[in-house]
Amino acid sequence: MKYSSQKVALWYFIVALVLFAAQVTFGLLAGYIYVAPNFLSELVPFNIARMIHTNALIVWLICGFFGAAYYLIPEEAEREIHSVKLAYIQLVIWVVGSGGAVISYLFRVHEGREFLEQPLWVKLGIVVAALMFLYNVSMTVLKGRKTTISNVLLLGLWGLAVFFLFAFYNSVNLAIDKMYWWYVVHLWVEGVWELIMVSILGFLLLKLTGVDREVIDKWIYAIAALALFSGVLGTGHHYYWIGTPGYWQWIGSIFSTLEVAPFFAMVVFSFVMVWKGRRDHPNKAAILWALGCATMAFFGAGVWGFLHTLSSVNYLTHGTQVTPAHGHMAFFGAYVSLNLAIITYAMPILLKREPYNQVLNMISFWLMTGGMAFMTFVLTFAGVVQTHLQRVMGEYFMDVQDQLIFFYWMRLGSGVIFVIGALLFIYAMAKPQKELIESGAQEVAPAE
Amino acid sequence: MTQKRADAMAVEGPRMASKPGRSSKRQSPWSLEKLPGDPMMWILIVSEIFVFGGALWAFAISEMLHPDIFREARAHLNIPVATLNTLILLTSGFIAAIAVRYANSGNLRMTRLSLLGAGVLGFLFILLKIMEYWQKFEMGVGLETNSFYTLYFLVTGFHLAHVVFGLIILAILAIWPSKDNLETGTAFWHMVDLIWLMIFPVFYLMGVGL
Numbered sequence: 096m097k098y099s100s101q102k103v104a105l106w107y108f109i110v111a112l113v114l115f116a117a118q119v120t121f122g123l124l125a126g127y128i129y130v131a132p133n134f135l136s137e138l139v140p141f142n143i144a145r146m147i148h149t150n151a152l153i154v155w156l157i158c159g160f161f162g163a164a165y166y167l168i169p170e171e172a173e174r175e176i177h178s179v180k181l182a183y184i185q186l187v188i189w190v191v192g193s194g195g196a197v198i199s200y201l202f203r204v205h206e207g208r209e210f211l212e213q214p215l216w217v218k219l220g221i222v223v224a225a226l227m228f229l230y231n232v233s234m235t236v237l238k239g240r241k242t243t244i245s246n247v248l249l250l251g252l253w254g255l256a257v258f259f260l261f262a263f264y265n266s267v268n269l270a271i272d273k274m275y276w277w278y279v280v281h282l283w284v285e286g287v288w289e290l291i292m293v294s295i296l297g298f299l300l301l302k303l304t305g306v307d308r309e310v311i312d313k314w315i316y317a318i319a320a321l322a323l324f325s326g327v328l329g330t331g332h333h334y335y336w337i338g339t340p341g342y343w344q345w346i347g348s349i350f351s352t353l354e355v356a357p358f359f360a361m362v363v364f365s366f367v368m369v370w371k372g373r374r375d376h377p378n379k380a381a382i383l384w385a386l387g388c389a390t391m392a393f394f395g396a397g398v399w400g401f402l403h404t405l406s407s408v409n410y411l412t413h414g415t416q417v418t419p420a421h422g423h424m425a426f427f428g429a430y431v432s433l434n435l436a437i438i439t440y441a442m443p444i445l446l447k448r449e450p451y452n453q454v455l456n457m458i459s460f461w462l463m464t465g466g467m468a469f470m471t472f473v474l475t476f477a478g479v480v481q482t483h484l485q486r487v488m489g490e491y492f493m494d495v496q497d498q499l500i501f502f503y504w505m506r507l508g509s510g511v512i513f514v515i516g517a518l519l520f521i522y523a524m525a526k527p528q529k530e531l532i533e534s535g536a537q538e539v540a541p542a543e
Numbered sequence: 544m545t546q547k548r549a550d551a552m553a554v555e556g557p558r559m560a561s562k563p564g565r566s567s568k569r570q571s572p573w574s575l576e577k578l579p580g581d582p583m584m585w586i587l588i589v590s591e592i593f594v595f596g597g598a599l600w601a602f603a604i605s606e607m608l609h610p611d612i613f614r615e616a617r618a619h620l621n622i623p624v625a626t627l628n629t630l631i632l633l634t635s636g637f638i639a640a641i642a643v644r645y646a647n648s649g650n651l652r653m654t655r656l657s658l659l660g661a662g663v664l665g666f667l668f669i670l671l672k673i674m675e676y677w678q679k680f681e682m683g684v685g686l687e688t689n690s691f692y693t694l695y696f697l698v699t700g701f702h703l704a705h706v707v708f709g710l711i712i713l714a715i716l717a718i719w720p721s722k723d724n725l726e727t728g729t730a731f732w733h734m735v736d737l738i739w740l741m742i743f744p745v746f747y748l749m750g751v752g753l
Contacts, residue, residue, distance in 0.1 A: 317586050324590050342686055342693050349597040353590065 096444050098169040100176035105445040106186055107162030108438050112521050114155035114193060119517045121147040126510040129503040146200050146212050152426060153280065154193045159434035160291055164232050164248060166441045167298045172239025177231050185227040192220035210280060211262050218262055225256040243312040247319050248294035254287030270338030277333040285330050289322035289357055292433050299385045299440055300365060304372025314364045318357050325353035332404050336413060344406035351404040358397035365389040378450040380457050384436035387464055391428025399424055399471065411486045417478030424471040435520060442524050455523035462516030470509040477502035580727030588734045595738045598698045599745050605690045614750065616691040619682065621675050625747045628671050629739065635664035636736040639729045646725050658717045665710050672703050695746060702738055709735050
């Protein structure tokens with residue numbers, strides 16, 4: 096840690112991990128309700144469990160982005176954060192807002208609009224916190240050194256805040272409401288969050304592999320350009336069946352197909368940098384997460400996204416289990432892994448410890464990634480069967496659900512594995528390391 | 544400092560092999576650095592070709608599915624105007640290429656004049672295109688008439704937007720005519736030509752007895 100104000104990031108990461116634990120716990124609960132539909136039906140009905148699962152995801156990911164920005168921007172700008180006090184006040188607002196949202200949901204206080212269920216005061220809190228954050232980091236960058244990493248990161252973070260404003264527009268016309276509704280999370284994940292992703296990934300690869308900044312910068316610009324080129328109009332694949340004109344089927348199909356490109360480029364980017372890099376960084380777990388992030392994002396967001404993005408395919412698969420298959424792996428690959436990668440890298444430095452519990456951390460990587468991969472396969476099969484029975488054969492929704500129960504049990508099993516992995520990760524981060532574990536140190540290969 | 548062993552000898556094959564410690568300046572065949580202009584422009588050009596290529600595939604598949612609609616609709620397209628536009632755009636691209644030549648020989652006045660010529664032809668393309676659209680609107684045909692016209696307006700409209708954007712780029716080049724700028728900007732303008740050359744036969748000429 097070069098600058099003392101980077102310490103702020105520690106608290107953001109801690110809050111993010113607590114919310115992560117809550118998110119996966121409620122995910123597990125929702126997965127159990129799928130196989131035992133009356134479980135807690137009075138206390139925490141499915142819609143509430145799902146609400147917390149999806150909202151907590153977004154809130155902790157953004158909290159992790161805040162932490163990542165507070166960690167890396169001082170190093171990039173070569174100066175302390177503009178106002179440390181403001182950063183802590185912002186965190187308090189964030190915690191009160193997200194805690195308040197969870198409690199309101201449990202008492203059935205919400206706006207009912209899918210994914211944007213937050214009560215108005217929480218939405219306003221998010222905007223205030225975001226403005227404080229943007230002011231703080233922008234001032235830091237403006238007064239300090241400007242790098243590609245911080246420029247692209249700032250562009251992504253500003254985009255995040257701007258597109259959230261569409262959450263406040265709620266037209267009485269359902270088609271218009273839906274049109275702007277998609278601006279919020281989907282112009283994030285298919286657009287500006289990819290800028291955040293590539294810049295954080297670039298920062299990690301710069302630190303972990305020792306490749307020249309010049310090389311990293313070129314990749315970041317190229318990937319950011321590809322992401323915006325494909326992602327902005329690619330979001331048109333949400334406009335197929337919501338009352339928007341038919342030409343969106345063409346625009347959405349063509350541009351969203353190209354959304355695979357930036358994710359593929361990120362795989363090439365991260366692997367080539369690690370191969371080329373001459374630095375033998377001790378934090379192997381962070382490298383694993385960075386590579387895993389790019390790979391899983393490519394499969395989850397890129398390949399699984401493409402599976403149902405063409406309008407003629409989506410006509411049949413829309414709203415089936417194919418969607419959560421894609422959603423789970425895409426969010427895990429692109430943004431959960433990204434946060435866990437920067438946390439794995441930064442936490443030991445923030446806590447002034449050696450890269451610690453690498454082995455536990457790496458086991459947690461494989462548990463989470465394996466669990467998520469299995470869940471994605473299971474839900475994909477469920478989705479294909481559902482599409483056939485429900486959309487092709489015309490069977491009733493609930494009759495089809497009964498036939499999918501076997502898949503839902505397997506999904507629950509993979510969820511259990513994932514939650515164990517997540518808790519193990521948090522434990523590995525929290526527990527002080529007693530001794531450094533180094534691989535391969537004890538046995539030296541004999542000379543030929 | 545690199546130390547040479549006494550028994551070291553030159554190695555056959557790539558020169559790199561005999562100098563393992565040398566910092567790598569060898570360019571990969573995938574490197575964009577050797578192309579004229581800014582490498583980012585080439586990423587854009589490849590992306591554009593994928594987008595328009597995808598749209599042309601979509602058009603071809605739709606034509607297979609609805610041959611009658613396509614045959615009937617295509618008969619209403621204005622082939623003479625489109626042919627004239629093809630010639631106009633190609634000539635414009637040629638003049639833009641000449642602008643780069645003039646810039647290389649240091650003739651700034653002729654560079655700007657050539658860019659102006661390329662721009663005027665680009666503007667003419669836009670006028671003819673609008674006229675073509677106007678004819679369609681007068682026939683009562685619009686974006687949502689059928690899948691032929693949806694794709695016709697989308698693809699040619701997207702292309703037209705690129706021509707407009709290209710004119711802005713040409714204007715920027717006339718203001719700051721550096722070698723790098725000219726190569727980057729005219730590469731974009733040639734891409735606009737290239738895409739039109741793909742659109743023209745597929746949309747206008749396919750299946751038309753000449």
